[in-house]
Amino acid sequence: MNQKYLPLIATLVIFVLAYAVCAFQYPNMLSTRVAGNLLTDNAFLGIAAVGMTFVILSGGIDLSIGSVIAFTGIFLAVMLQNTSIHPLAAFVLALAITTAFGAIMGAIIHYLEMPAFIVTLAGMFLARGMAFVISIDSIPIKHPFYATLKTFYYKLPGGGRISLIGGLMLFVFAVGILIAHRTRFGTNVYALGGGAQTSALMGVPVGRTTIMIYGLSGFLAGLSGIVYSLYTSAGYSLATVGVELDAIAAVVIGGTLLTGGAGFVGGTLVGVLIQGLIQTYITFDGSLSSWWTKILIGALLFAFILMQKGILFVSRHRRTHA
C-alpha cells in the first residue's frame, strides 16, 4: 500500500463511520433526500475548497475567498437589480473580475516575493471592502432566470434531488481531479509544494504557475459566489465571513498536507461532506447548538494534523532504518 493514500483513506473511513453512526441514530439520514441536500447545501463551500486545495498543494494559502464570494454575490445582485444585462453576462463579468483579482494576488506573491498569507489577507480586506462599497444592504435577486435555474435538477430514486449547484460542485471536483493529476499544470502545483527553489531549477515555470494557481482560486471563488447567490437568491456584503477557514479545514481534513506537495482534490470533497454531515446531524438532533459543528470540526482538524505528523514520523523512521 502506498502510504500517500493513508490520509485520504482515513478521511473516507471517518466519513463512512460517521454516516453509519448518524444513520443508526436517525435512519432517515440514509434517504437520498438528505444526500441530495448535503450536496446542495455545501456546493459553494465545495467549489471554493477545490481552489483552496490547489493553493495549499502548492504550499500557499488564500484567505480572500470568503470575501470574494460575498463580493460576487453583492455584485450580481446589484447588477441584476440596476441594469438589464442577462445574468449569464453578469456571471461572465463576475468570473472575469474574480479571476483577475486572484491572478494579481498570485503575481504579487511571486514577483514581490511576499508571503501568500499577507497578500491574500490584504485581498480579503480589499474584496470585503469593495463589497461594502457596492452596497451595505442585503439585496434580493428576483430575476426570472434564477427561478429557471432552480428548476433544473436530477431526480434521485427516493425523492432526493441533485440540484444544479450540487451537480456543478461534483463537476468542478471531477475537473479539479483531472487538472491535478493529468495535466502538467497539476504536476507543477505539486512540484511547487515540494520546493519552489528546486522546482525552478528543474524548469517549472514558477511565476506562471503561481499566477495560474491564485487565478484558479479566484475563478472558483467567483463561481462559488454565483452558486451562493443562486442558493440564497440574494447578495449581501456580510455573507460568507470565514468561509476561507472552512475551506482550509475541508482541505486539511481531506488529507492534504498544509505544508504543500501532498494530497488529493478528491479528499477535499470528503472533507466538505464531513463538515456537512456534522451540520446535518445537528439539525436532525435539534437540541444541539450549531456551534457544536465548529467544535467537532476543530477536534477533527487536530486529529488530522496529529495523524499527518504521525505518518511523516513513521515514514522517516522507516527510511532511516531501511
Next chain:
Amino acid sequence: MQNSPNNILVASGVVKTFPGAIALNAVDFSLRRGEVHALLGENGAGKSTLIKCMTGAYRKDSGGLALDGVEIDPRDTLDAQKLGIGTVYQEVNLLGNLSVAENIFLGRQPRRFGLIQTAEMNRRASALLDQYGIHINVASALESYSVAIQQVVAIARAVDLSGKVLILDEPTASLDAQEVEMLFRIVRGLKEKGLGIVFITHFLEQVYDLSDRITVLRNGRLVGTRDTVSLPRRELVTMMLGHELLAVEKEPRQTGSEAGPVRFRFSNYGKAGSIKPFDLEVRKGEVVGIAGLLGSGRTETAELLFGIEKADSGTAEIAGVPANLSSPRAAIANRFGFCPEDRKTDGIIGDLSVRENIALALQARQGWARPLSQAEQVALADHYIKALDIRTSDREKPIRLLSGGNQQKAILARWLATNPEFLILDEPTRGIDVGAHAEIIRLIEDLCAKGLSLVVISSELEELVAYSSRILVLRDRAHVAELNGAEITTDNIVNAIAASSVNKGAA
C-alpha cells in the same frame, strides 16, 4: 588552449569577480568526450564558481565557454540544460513528493489531448532506469527511495535531458561504499557512451578510482591539469594545498610543553557516520594542530569535542575525571571554547556591537538571571579591545562592520572572557589579511604560553608547523597519523595525507 576535436566543453580564461574578491582568475578548463575529469581544490579554490559559470547559475565576467566548438553563454541552469550540460548535486535537487517518473519527465510529460499519459510516462521512466540497472516502481514517491537511488534518478534525468556533459558535484558525499560502487558503475557506463563527465569530490581514493584527468584549482587560479595515471598522490596533495613546500622545519619550542601532564584525554571518541573513533590527549599549555584536506573530518572532530555533535562512543576525561561534553553548554561549563570555521554564520552576531559580542559567552555561562551590568560589559570589552588590539573605532560599532581579522579577534575575546582552559579554533586565519594573520598566530602562541590547551584546525600547513607541539593528520573521516617534535614538517604532513592513500591504492 587544447583545441583537439575530442574536446566537448572548453572554458578559456574564465574570470568571475564578486564584490571584494576575485573568485576565478583566468581559469582554463577542457573536458574531453568520454572522460571523467576530476575537479579538485580546497574551500574557496573556485571549483563551485567554475561549475556555476558553466551551468549558467552565474554569468562569467569574461572568458570563453565553448560546447562542441560552439561558443555558448548559458543564461541560467535551464538554458545550460537545454544546451546539453546537466548537473547533479550532492543534495539531490529533485522533488521528493513527486513520483520517480514525474521527476524524470517534469515539464516534458508525454501528453495526448493535453492530458498526461501516466502509463506511458511510467513505462518510459522504467525503461530509462533499466538502462542504469535500477528496477524500481517509478510510480512511487521519490522520497521513499534511498539517497543513492535518488542520485541515480537525478543522473538519469540529467543525461536524458542534456546528454553531452554531466557535472557531478560531490555525488558520493552521503553514500556508503556499496552505493558508491553502484554510482561508479553507472558513471563508467556513461563514459563509454561518450559523455564528458566532470567529477567533484573530496575523496582522493575516488578520484584515482574513477577519473582520467585531474584539474586542480587554488585561490581562483588554475594550478594545473594532469593525467591521473601520471600524477602521484603526493604531488596532487601538494598541488591542492598549494604550498611551494619551503620545507618548513619546526623550531625547537622553548616552552616546556612536554613536561605538562595530560589535562584533556579523549579515548576512542567518535560518532558513527561523522568521524571514526580517535584518541586525543592535550596537555596544559600545548597546541595540537589538526591537518587534513577539506572533508577529511576536521570540523567534525571540532564539533564532537565541543559537544555540538554528541559522541556515540568513547569517553572524555579532564584531569583524570570523566567529563560530560554532551552539549555546547556542558562543554562551556567545563571551560571549553570554540571559534567555528564559518565566522559569519556560526560565530559573530553581525548586528550586535563589539561589546555585546564579546560579553556573549560569559553572559551565557552566567545565565540570564544574572546579567552583566553595562559597566562590567564596557570594562570587559575595553580590556580585550586593548589586549587583543581589536581595531574598531568604537566598542558599540556593529561587529559586521569590522574586518575579518578583527571579527576573529573579537570571537577569541568572547571565549577568553570566560577564562577557558581548552580552546578549539577551526580555521582561525581563513579569510583575513596577512597582517592580522600574523597577529592571530602570535595570539595563539601567547595563549599557549599562558597555560591554555588549544586545538587548532588549519589548512595553512606552515602555520600549523609554526605553533603546534603535535599535529594530528586526518583523512577520510579518520585520524590517520600523529606527528611529534622533529617530525613536524610540512613535508611530513603532506606525506601523511597522501601516504595512506598510496598504501590503500597499492593494496
